[in-house]
Amino acid sequence: MFACYFETLFLCQMSRGVFQSAGCSLRTQTQTRDQKKMPLFINRDQIFAHQVHLLEHKLRSKEERILELETENAILHLRLAECLGKLRQDHEEESRALNHHRHQSDAQNITRSSLATLLSDVQALKQDLSEVVAVYVSFSTELEEQSKTLLKKVAQASSPLNGHRGDEVQSLQARVAALERSLEEETERCRAERRRRKELHNAVVELRGNIRVHCRVRPVLPFDHVQSSTSASGPAPSEEVVCAISDDTVMVNCLKTGMPGQNKMFEFERVHGPEDSQDAVFEEVKPLLTSLLDGYNVCIMAYGQTGSGKTHTMMGSQSPAESSTTQQEAQRGLIPQAAAELFRLISEKPAESHTVEVSVMEVYNNEVFDLLAQDEQGNTAGERRDVITTSSGTSQVPSLTHEPVCSASDVMRIISSILRFRAHCPTLVHTESSRSHLIVTLTISSKSPNALALARRLQRAKKDMQHSPHKEWWSPRCRRANPAARYSSDELLASTASSPSRSPAHSPCPSPRHSIAQTPFRTKLQLVDLAGSECVGMSGVTGAALWEVSCINRSLSALSDVLGALAEQRPHIPYRNSKLTHLLQDVIGGDAKLLVMLCVSPTQRFVTESLQSLGLGTRARQVQKEPPRRKNNTLKVK
Numbered sequence: 060m061f062a063c064y065f066e067t068l069f070l071c072q073m074s075r076g077v078f079q080s081a082g083c084s085l086r087t088q089t090q091t092r093d094q095k096k097m098p099l100f101i102n103r104d105q106i107f108a109h110q111v112h113l114l115e116h117k118l119r120s121k122e123e124r125i126l127e128l129e130t131e132n133a134i135l136h137l138r139l140a141e142c143l144g145k146l147r148q149d150h151e152e153e154s155r156a157l158n159h160h161r162h163q164s165d166a167q168n169i170t171r172s173s174l175a176t177l178l179s180d181v182q183a184l185k186q187d188l189s190e191v192v193a194v195y196v197s198f199s200t201e202l203e204e205q206s207k208t209l210l211k212k213v214a215q216a217s218s219p220l221n222g223h224r225g226d227e228v229q230s231l232q233a234r235v236a237a238l239e240r241s242l243e244e245e246t247e248r249c250r251a252e253r254r255r256r257k258e259l260h261n262a263v264v265e266l267r268g269n270i271r272v273h274c275r276v277r278p279v280l281p282f283d284h285v286q287s288s289t290s291a292s293g294p295a296p297s298e299e300v301v302c303a304i305s306d307d308t309v310m311v312n313c314l315k316t317g318m319p320g321q322n323k324m325f326e327f328e329r330v331h332g333p334e335d336s337q338d339a340v341f342e343e344v345k346p347l348l349t350s351l352l353d354g355y356n357v358c359i360m361a362y363g364q365t366g367s368g369k370t371h372t373m374m375g376s377q378s379p380a381e382s383s384t385t386q387q388e389a390q391r392g393l394i395p396q397a398a399a400e401l402f403r404l405i406s407e408k409p410a411e412s413h414t415v416e417v418s419v420m421e422v423y424n425n426e427v428f429d430l431l432a433q434d435e436q437g438n439t440a441g442e443r444r445d446v447i448t449t450s451s452g453t454s455q456v457p458s459l460t461h462e463p464v465c466s467a468s469d470v471m472r473i474i475s476s477i478l479r480f481r482a483h484c485p486t487l488v489h490t491e492s493s494r495s496h497l498i499v500t501l502t503i504s505s506k507s508p509n510a511l512a513l514a515r516r517l518q519r520a521k522k523d524m525q526h527s528p529h530k531e532w533w534s535p536r537c538r539r540a541n542p543a544a545r546y547s548s549d550e551l552l553a554s555t556a557s558s559p560s561r562s563p564a565h566s567p568c569p570s571p572r573h574s575i576a577q578t579p580f581r582t583k584l585q586l587v588d589l590a591g592s593e594c595v596g597m598s599g600v601t602g603a604a605l606w607e608v609s610c611i612n613r614s615l616s617a618l619s620d621v622l623g624a625l626a627e628q629r630p631h632i633p634y635r636n637s638k639l640t641h642l643l644q645d646v647i648g649g650d651a652k653l654l655v656m657l658c659v660s661p662t663q664r665f666v667t668e669s670l671q672s673l674g675l676g677t678r679a680r681q682v683q684k685e686p687p688r689r690k691n692n693t694l695k696v697k
């Protein structure tokens with residue numbers, strides 16, 4: 060391009076020289092002709108000189124204009140070359156973007172096809188299970204009828220008048236025994252199919268990253284029996300309209316005056332009826348605690364209206380002093396049972412491999428308070444804390460107080476001592492209604508046993524190198540043929556038992572790496588007892604309690620908006636609309652295993668709030684977040 064530009068300038072200079080020489084020759088010829096033709100008395104030289112001067116002036120102006128146009132033409136050629144280069148780059152970027160988009164589309168199609176295959180398998184298994192259950196029910200009914208018939212015949216045969224029919228009675232009894240054995244076999248097959256269906260469903264939930272949702276229907280309580288202000292023809296407020304029809308389905312009978320009843324079905328991972336005990340509820344939650352020690356963050360959250368049994372499910376009920384120890388343990392909620400199970404699992408691990416810390420927060424009037432913080436006199440006083448988002452995108456509470464604990468009794472002692480600081484207010488619905496969201500966090504720091512074994516191996520190798528007469532290269536993964544360098548793992552442990560304080564970082568062993576430091580990894584178990592949603596007209600609160608209800612309902616509404624945005628996969632998730640959702644951002648949309656325990660009331664009086672809670676649970680099941688990630692225990696090389 061620059062060569063073309065200089066060639067153009069050279070041609071312009073040449074043309075200018077040609078024009079100047081032509082002008083000079085024209086002026087000379089004109090003067091000669093004038094001298095020959097013009098009379099001596101006419102001053103023609105001046106006239107021609109003037110004309111030549113004008114022509115030269117015009118020629119110079121034309122030459123300058125030609126140079127300007129040529130310069131502009133060269134500049135335009137340069138700009139055209141730049142535009143062509145940019146256009147070529149844009150085409151290349153567009154082609155790369157199209158290829159990347161095509162690869163992503165292929166990956167999404169593969170993922171969707173595999174997920175569709177899994178879902179179709181689950182649906183087929185559900186269909187098979189329903190058929191097996193139907194066959195089992197019909198078979199058990201038929202066996203029961205045949206058993207009754209056979210028992211009647213046995214009774215008739217056992218009478219003195221029919222003593223001669225003993226052989227027939229024995230055959231009938233053998234047939235009854237065979238039928239009972241077949242019934243037991245069918246029952247065991249049905250149980251095996253149920254277990255297999257549950258395992259496959261949990262695997263699908265794990266792959267899709269869904270939120271696990273359990274539902275618990277409480278029994279009818281005395282405050283459910285109230286006088287109705289509606290007509291006598293309408294449904295009674297204490298009539299039970301919410302019931303668990305199976306271990307994964309809850310039915311709501313929507314009764315309206317003058318209209319036929321309409322049944323609504325809601326399906327969850329597990330449904331507990333009023334007859335289920337606290338231990339039965341915890342048995343469904345227990346597997347999550349094993350995942351906690353495997354390196355996964357876990358959160359268990361109780362959601363529901365006020366008076367639906369959330370605090371009873373999470374904390375348990377206070378038994379009378381004269382009740383037995385067995386009765387008191389039967390009333391324990393998820394928090395004390397989870398703490399006991401956690402320390403039981405830790406006791407099976409190597410000594411001092413896990414440490415536990417507890418922190419307690421509450422969200423009251425859209426503010427976060429640290430309930431373990433102490434004032435200058437050492438008295439426990441809730442301090443206000445802020446929620447920040449770190450550079451990695453996780454939420455964090457700076458200056459949060461953590462108390463180390465060594466047993467489940469220490470955890471419950473700390474929680475019981477600060478529960479009196481939690482905000483409560485009596486209402487027309489519930490006399491001990493909680494006015495804040497309680498968040499109990501157990502932080503487990505786990506040390507890698509592999510790192511300890513490697514440190515002991517480094518120390519033993521250092522001693523062998525000191526006593527060895529030949530200096531040779533050594534690494535933790537390579538042993539030479541020297542007999543003195545061959546040792547067992549038991550000798551490694553014995554050699555380091557006498558000096559446990561020696562660190563492999565200061566060992567003079569000629570290892571290729573300078574030092575290996577042990578880095579513990581931390582996992583969290585968050586137990587959340589949410590405040591209950593309330594209808595102001597039903598609870599009858601006024602004044603400051605009315606503002607508390609407003610803050611509670613707004614925070615729960617923000618939680619519902621976040622779950623709805625995640626279920627619909629919107630580009631923006633409104634975590635910061637409330638301190639509660641901002642605080643639980645890592646659990647709701649992060650890589651933790653989240654279980655939502657829906658607590659609902661069974662009566663017609665609270666059917667609207669129960670439907671709202673069940674609808675939130677349905678939205679939560681539709682959330683597809685990233686599969687839970689395990690916290691890896693790594694070795695850092697310094």
